Amino acid sequence: MALAHAILASLLDASCSGYDLAKQFDSAVGCFWEASHQQIYRELSRLETDGHVVAEKVEQATRPNKKLYHITASGRDWLKTWIAQPASLSPLKDDLLVKLYAGHLVPRPILLAELHQHRQQHAERLNQFRARLEAHLQDDDSATQSFAYLAISHSIRAETAWLAWCDDAIALLEKSEKSRDQSDAPDNPSSP
Amino acid sequence: MALAHAILASLLDASCSGYDLAKQFDSAVGCFWEASHQQIYRELSRLETDGHVVAEKVEQATRPNKKLYHITASGRDWLKTWIAQPASLSPLKDDLLVKLYAGHLVPRPILLAELHQHRQQHAERLNQFRARLEAHLQDDDSATQSFAYLAISHSIRAETAWLAWCDDAIALLEKSEKSRDQSDAPDNPSSP
DNA sequence: TAACCCATGTAACCTGTTACATGATTAA
DNA sequence: TTAATCATGTAACAGGTTACATGGGTTA
Numbered sequence: 246m247a248l249a250h251a252i253l254a255s256l257l258d259a260s261c262s263g264y265d266l267a268k269q270f271d272s273a274v275g276c277f278w279e280a281s282h283q284q285i286y287r288e289l290s291r292l293e294t295d296g297h298v299v300a301e302k303v304e305q306a307t308r309p310n311k312k313l314y315h316i317t318a319s320g321r322d323w324l325k326t327w328i329a330q331p332a333s334l335s336p337l338k339d340d341l342l343v344k345l346y347a348g349h350l351v352p353r354p355i356l357l358a359e360l361h362q363h364r365q366q367h368a369e370r371l372n373q374f375r376a377r378l379e380a381h382l383q384d385d386d387s388a389t390q391s392f393a394y395l396a397i398s399h400s401i402r403a404e405t406a407w408l409a410w411c412d413d414a415i416a417l418l419e420k421s422e423k424s425r426d427q428s429d430a431p432d433n434p435s436s437p
Numbered sequence: 438m439a440l441a442h443a444i445l446a447s448l449l450d451a452s453c454s455g456y457d458l459a460k461q462f463d464s465a466v467g468c469f470w471e472a473s474h475q476q477i478y479r480e481l482s483r484l485e486t487d488g489h490v491v492a493e494k495v496e497q498a499t500r501p502n503k504k505l506y507h508i509t510a511s512g513r514d515w516l517k518t519w520i521a522q523p524a525s526l527s528p529l530k531d532d533l534l535v536k537l538y539a540g541h542l543v544p545r546p547i548l549l550a551e552l553h554q555h556r557q558q559h560a561e562r563l564n565q566f567r568a569r570l571e572a573h574l575q576d577d578d579s580a581t582q583s584f585a586y587l588a589i590s591h592s593i594r595a596e597t598a599w600l601a602w603c604d605d606a607i608a609l610l611e612k613s614e615k616s617r618d619q620s621d622a623p624d625n626p627s628s629p
Numbered sequence: 630t631a632a633c634c635c636a637t638g639t640a641a642c643c644t645g646t647t648a649c650a651t652g653a654t655t656a657a
Numbered sequence: 658t659t660a661a662t663c664a665t666g667t668a669a670c671a672g673g674t675t676a677c678a679t680g681g682g683t684t685a
Binding site: 247250251253254257273274275276277278279321324325327328329331332333334335336337338339340341342343344345346347348349350351355356358359362363366367370388389391392393395396398399400402403406407409410413414417418421 | 439442443445446449465466467468469470471513516517519520521523524525526527528529530531532533534535536537538539540541542543547548550551554555558559562580581583584585587588589590591592594595598599601602605606609610613
């Protein structure tokens with residue numbers, strides 16, 4: 246049920262509307278959790294019925310009205326309890342690696358294009374994460390600062406590692422493609 | 438629908454029973470995809486009705502009978518089509534980082550215990566992954582070798598990065614705990 | 630005037646988890 | 658004799674995705 250907890254963690258920093266939360270979990274939590282707006286609205290109404298958040302209606306003149314959600318004492322307690330419970334590792338799931346693993350089935354240029362595209366996406370994510378870290382270090386609350394720093398720094402390291410790996414993978418596939426072009430008996434068009 | 442594709446990718450190497458697949462997606466695919474046995478049995482029966490795999494009944498004297506699943510030509514084609522379609526990054530989801538981010542809510546020893554425990558789990562996973570890489574490099578099929586190498590090597594890098602990060606995080610939290618013990622006005626028991 | 634941003638939701642569907650169910654063989 | 662391993666499944670539920678729906682204000 247970590248979506249609920251990620252929402253609560255996000256509301257610790259500042260009260261938000263569902264819309265705010267949906268936009269990449271504004272602020273830092275977006276570095277380690279994602280969810281669609283549908284999921285967030287559903288979860289917020291559950292959290293409200295459970296008393297972990299309260300909604301404040303905000304009427305706006307020029308914009309649609311919105312609901313500002315605030316975390317309650319009960320929400321804090323529930324979050325604390327969850328944090329204190331030991332958990333196992335987050336499940337491994339990565340499409341790109343599955344594709345690459347079976348990559349010998351398809352022509353090399355397709356894989357290379359996919360790797361380039363992923364490299365690009367990781368680079369963008371890395372920039373976002375760096376900006377989020379900056380923003381959080383501006384925060385004058387030294388109690389939360391180093392915790393945020395630790396969490397976001399992992400995300401940054403992970404993206405950096407992705408970029409480096411993409412570069413290596415691209416280099417390897419391009420190299421083997423060239424050497425194949427120069428050879429004279431390529432009877433398997435997708436072998437490295 | 439990547440579970441189906443991960444199963445097919447796994448069946449490229451060797452035909453398996455549902456039970457075999459469930460045990461960490463025997464062989465390499467387990468480095469980047471996980472699923473419970475219930476999910477796998479459900480998915481295998483769908484793949485069978487779609488004609489992407491065929492089941493061969495194997496009667497065993499001393500063990501329960503089993504079904505060996507083989508990938509079909511249609512399954513291969515379907516896998517190829519999927520690989521060739523551009524995809525976006527796998528979604529970010531990590532409980533531990535959410536916990537750490539809101540870590541100022543709980544006493545430091547709880548976080549430290551959780552970090553130590555995660556470090557241990559990552560170390561175990563790293564060992565498994567290294568063994569899987571070894572096993573795949575023994576494989577004499579040079580066509581699949583470097584693709585497997587690339588995919589698994591990312592998993593190994595990621596686990597290595599986790600270990601290094603855990604060490605840093607533990608060091609930082611332990612250091613700040615010590616300095617707090619020596620100070621004389623710790624009115625916030627969970628601030629670093 | 631078309632596209633995008635703000636802002637909230639519903640409904641159907643697919644994916645993943647938890648609990649339940651069975652039953653023989655083998656190693657401690 | 659207890660627990661683990663092999664081997665397959667069903668059912669109920671929670672989590673996540675896709676599509677649909679609305680409507681005013683702002684920017685190009």
